[in-house]
Amino acid sequence: GQNIDQPTEMTATEGAIVQINCTYQTSGFNGLFWYQQHAGEAPTFLSYNVLDGLEEKGRFSSFLSRSKGYSYLLLKELQMKDSASYLCAVKSNYQLIWGAGTKLIIKP
Amino acid sequence: DAGVIQSPRHEVTEMGQEVTLRCKPISGHDYLFWYRQTMMRGLELLIYFNNNVPIDDSGMPEDRFSAKMPNASFSTLKIQPSEPRDSAVYFCASSYPEAVGNTIYFGEGSWLTVV
Numbered sequence A: 001g002q003n004i005d006q007p008t009e010m011t012a013t014e015g016a017i018v019q020i021n022c023t024y025q026t027s028g029f030n031g032l033f034w035y036q037q038h039a040g041e042a043p044t045f046l047s048y049n050v051l052d053g054l055e056e057k058g059r060f061s062s063f064l065s066r067s068k069g070y071s072y073l074l075l076k077e078l079q080m081k082d083s084a085s086y087l088c089a090v091k092s093n094y095q096l097i098w099g100a101g102t103k104l105i106i107k108p
Numbered sequence B: 001d002a003g004v005i006q007s008p009r010h011e012v013t014e015m016g017q018e019v020t021l022r023c024k025p026i027s028g029h030d031y032l033f034w035y036r037q038t039m040m041r042g043l044e045l046l047i048y049f050n051n052n053v054p055i056d057d058s059g060m061p062e063d064r065f066s067a068k069m070p071n072a073s074f075s076t077l078k079i080q081p082s083e084p085r086d087s088a089v090y091f092c093a094s095s096y097p098e099a100v101g102n103t104i105y106f107g108e109g110s111w112l113t114v115v
Helices: none
Strands: A003-005 A009-013 A018-025 A031-037 A044-049 A053-057 A060-065 A070-075 A084-092 A095-098 A102-107 B005-007 B010-013 B019-024 B031-038 B042-050 B053-056 B065-071 B074-079 B088-095 B110-114
Touching (some): A003 A084, A018 A102, A031 A070, A044 A053, A044 A060, A095 B042, B005 B088, B010 B019, B019 B088, B019 B110, B031 B074, B042 B074, B053 B065, B074 B088
Parallel strands (some): A009 A102
Antiparallel strands (some): A003 A018, A018 A070, A031 A084, A053 A060, A060 A070, A084 A095, B005 B019, B031 B088, B088 B110
């Protein structure tokens, strides 16, 4: 079967660092996406990994290990505006399989 | 670029009524997706089109749901008759193969409430 797991909710402090994990078990792998979704809004694209390693984009970084079926999204210097849900999605056999999302709560 | 445009943004309707949701994809994008999102089930792919042709509609819940794409710049998702369990946010999204990973871009969603 196809399965993506990520924590339901996480809490972090403004200015700190947080790592959101995503593990997947899919029949194929053509890449992994992270999307950010603020409450009441549409998901917006954050990052894409298809090869192992770390992709850095400003305060956000995404890591992939295909052998472990594992990815994480790292958010640095957290700001209140980072409070949102973060969705992990795996492209498997050209279909996009979505995780349920991790709700990130940022406290002052 | 205007992005993916959806209408209506919000709709409240009575059970049994027909609901039509509309979408204009980003110009030049040849893939169009209809998703439904609820707290219980998360994001679910309902159907997607490539070059206006439906490719996979296995996510369409039942015969009450239908989708069309008469041309490259317009698609509709219709629910007839609507039921309270259809209450959800319906997202339209589009992509093109040359985008990194074939990244999909979402519209702002249509918030449907069936009472």
